[in-house]
Amino acid sequence: MTDVTRQLDAHYDALAAGGGESLSDRLQAAFREAGLDPGRLTLDEIAGIDQLHLGGRAASRSLARLGEVRAGQRVLDVGCGTGGAARLLAEEFGCEVVGVDITAAFIAAAEWLSAATGLAGRTRFLCADAARTPLPDGSFDLVWCQHALMNMPDVPAVLAEWRRLLAPGGRVLLHEVVAGDNPEPLALPVPWARSEATSHLRPREALEASLAAAGFVPVCVRDVTEEALAWRRKHGRREAGAAPARQLPGPALIFGAEFIEMGRNLAGNLAAGKVRILEGSWGLAD
Structure with missing residues (x-):
């Protein structure tokens, strides 16, 4: 187990690391x-x-529309989390999807949730480092990544792996957190990090330069910060309000009281x- 894996397990599976039940057991009980x-x-029940x-799901649908996702495409979901x-x-x-995540607890939960929702036949999951997967060259039409690069310290290695895995004409669809213009330290904790050790934010310009160096050309890139902030504020008000009579499992069961x-x-x-x-689509350079 690498230091990065230990750090991410300690963050994303903190409740189990502290001696509690496994993530899947905890969620199933809920x-x-x-x-x-x-x-x-x-x-809907597992949303x-x-x-x-x-x-949430609206952001994923927006990214899929931006990338003109079509039935039958082979998709690699990098940093897939629980597989949503x-x-x-x-x-x-109508895609065939392989999800990859370095956190074993997420992969176990993703496999259970796909089975429980009847989607195990069209999704499969792999616990692996995104920079070094055991998958064959040119085996995907799309690489999909939402809020994951900011946990990866070696982005050039990850992008090189994406280039290897994409078939000719393939695309990268990315929905990512990047560093803003305000250089003040982040208020922590945030959903991807409790400390600077697991936060690897890069400015937009640096991320786009890394994509270009890896052989990707932008097709359409948008800043969706205002939409994201409105969504976060709306959900923050809901989370701080009174609990409904039937409480469906939510992120607190993953991240804890924080x-x-x-x-x-x-x-x-x-x-x-x-x-x-950022929300964007990149194609392969000629």
Whole structure:
């Protein structure tokens, strides 16, 4: 296990690392408490733990539309987390998806959730370092990545792997957190980091330069910070409000009691210009 893996496990699986139940066991128990069968779930019922990025499913749908995702395309979901984007791409867009994540607890949860929602046949998951996967050359039409590069210290190595894995005519679809113009330190914790050790934010210009150096050319790139901030503020108000009678599992079961603070800090960092959010599509250079 590498230092990066240990750091990310300590962050994303902190409750289990502290001696608690595994992530999957914890979530399954929560679904039972909500009166649901954890072996038979809908995508709506798992939405609270499904996609751990700003904008939730709406952001994933927006990225898919931007990238003109089509049925039958082979997609690699990098930093897939619990597999929400992979399932959305399979169910709504007819894709065949492989999700990769370095955090073993996320992969176990992703496999269970795909089985529980009837999507195991169109999604599969692999615990691996995004810079070194055991997948064959040219095996994907799309590389999909949402809020994951900011946890990866060696982005050039990751981008080189994407280039290797993409078939001719392939594209990268990216929804990412980047450093803003405000140089003040981040308010921590945030959903991707409790300390600077696991936060590898880069300015937009540096990320785009790395993509160009790896052989990718921009097709369409948008700054969606204002939309992301509005979404975060809306969900922050909901999280701070009274709990509904039937409480479906949400991010606090993954991140712990700090999640409300993480969300509040993220909104503050966005509003202060310390971080920004990009949505974009890149193709392979000739």
